[in-house]
Amino acid sequence: MKAIVLKTFGGPEALTLMEIPKPEPGPDDILIRVMATALNRADLLERQGHYPPPGKAPVHQVPGLECAGIVDAVGDRVTLFSPGDSVMALLPGGGYAEYAVIHERLAMPVPKGLPVQEAAAIPEVFLTAFDALYNQGGAHPGYRVLVHAGASGVGSAAIQLAHQVAMPVMTTVGSQLKVEAVRAFGADRVVNYRQEGFLDAVQAWTQGKGVDAILDFVGQAYLQDNLKALAADGTLVLIGALSGYEAHINLGVVQARRLKIHGTALRSRAFEKKVALVQQFIKEAIPLFESGRVKPVIDRVYPLRDIADAHRYMESNQNIGKILIEVSQDA
Template identity: 40%
Template sequence: MSLAVDMQCIEISTPGAASVLTPVRRAMPQPGDNEVLIRVGAAGVNRPDVLQRQGLYPPPAGASDIPGLEVAGEIVSVGNREVRWQVGQRVCALLSGGGYAEYAVAHEDLCLPIPAAYTAIQAAALPETFFTVWSNLFLHNTLKPGEALLVHGGSSGIGTTAIQMANSLDHRVFVTAGSEEKCQLCLQLGAEAAINYRQQDFVQEVKTLTDGRGVDVILDIVGGAYVQRNLKAAAFRGRIISLAFLQGSKVELDLMPVMLKQLVLTGSTLRARPVEEKASIARSLLDKVWPLLDNGILAPVINTTFPLTRAADAHRLMESSAHIGKIVLTLN
């Protein structure tokens, strides 16, 4: 089978609003050493894509300028030295860029087999959030057995993944969300309590739920005013992990609770990590998490799909925060 010489993709014409996402045709990418070329069936949409579009999160050196950090599809060619994967295999893959396209190149070690019963749409919703949640909470035992977790943005892609993972490992999971509908979904996924932040004070609610102790780990995608409040909600020697800053990254902070409670404040990004580090996460996911996908214990929550040419509409929905779970772009 001969492949086309060019492909449809979405480029960022200039930093700005969602309307700058422009369907264009570009030359087909070619896999290099230890890489595979994937015919994309679906591509996940993530907050970092929005930041890149706004000019706030440029791709790392050597990565495609096409947005998109996760895809699922079929391998159609392999590069030099590639021995792990073969043409025709179905995979999902974590990318550093290039996902909003008919074809995408991925490193062999950042590809994972699509679970047997999964469609490309379901599989495309896995890599970015599963790599992120697993590496931050479980890979290095950050969330220890018996500890409690608070997840801000419980109905987001990150949140719905974290709830299911932590619940499957018998942790107490509390979440914040912005509507009763979102709270109900979080409870259905396994959260012990879902706090509507528009109506309740999450610090007080967490204290009540834990008999005044607080939570051991907080996964925060909000930032802003939540940072100081997280210090109050955390237990002694608690860990607070910042993954995003929907309310801003610049805050004025009283560090006294950090000292008195011996707290750890840390943060994480995934895109710019070395391939070797991300490959280690992939191996751990395949060993520990993929069996839970195969037997239905875990599953991605997908809100809406859009055809690739409507990537701008997907970004508008993402920015509205009206969605629950993941947004996915589809291709023929």
């Protein structure tokens, strides 16, 4: 099959289209004929050699944390899916390819009514946002949440999901174009951080009380202000650290105001925990897509052979929502 392989680490030119053996499904696995995959910020790090796949190093390192497609074959013990089913899945890697293999309990049906390709924009960012908001962020009607990088893949998912539980959302973005976009996702208050600081904006928006939860991808540069922006008993969910991981923290603020700092990572999570999240998502979130209450946000679609251009586009921080990669049998 054709796949994008990391033969070396480095810039987008390190992404090499080549023929490699098709993966074989184990007894509990399904083999997916991939119709689309999607980019995630972590793919850029993996390409640079900073985000190795879990477990033993593969013979061919194929990035790609998610895909959507059609079940091509199933292992002997598989009961949940059959050949011909439309599925989407969170992958430990291997999504930039014509075929991918995944344990049946980590695969999800494509929401009814959604084109299969579009479903590739769901697994990584919606599972992350769903888990961060509903399981770790203590989602509750009326609680106020601050979502940083609201136009990112995860941010665009989080804003929509917050609305489903009647949580007012403030979000930060880095351009005027993104201000308009996140309003359309349902953000109640938008801060263009190039024009105003989010801390003052939070204080004004909450009459000095602070927000109940923050979903953050920025880390180092925002930590001090994030802690000041939280209400007493509030939760900071750290999903990424795009500005860096090292930060000075005033423990007095954390202790006196009973704050919680919750780190999260999907890829390294134990199998049973991943399965539990995927099964919870199938039950609670897929109906939201089927009723049209939430939608994957797709910015651009590239063919697999133009994957380097797709990486350059994400690196330029211009994308609003997801960058989809269409995988056809002639790549």
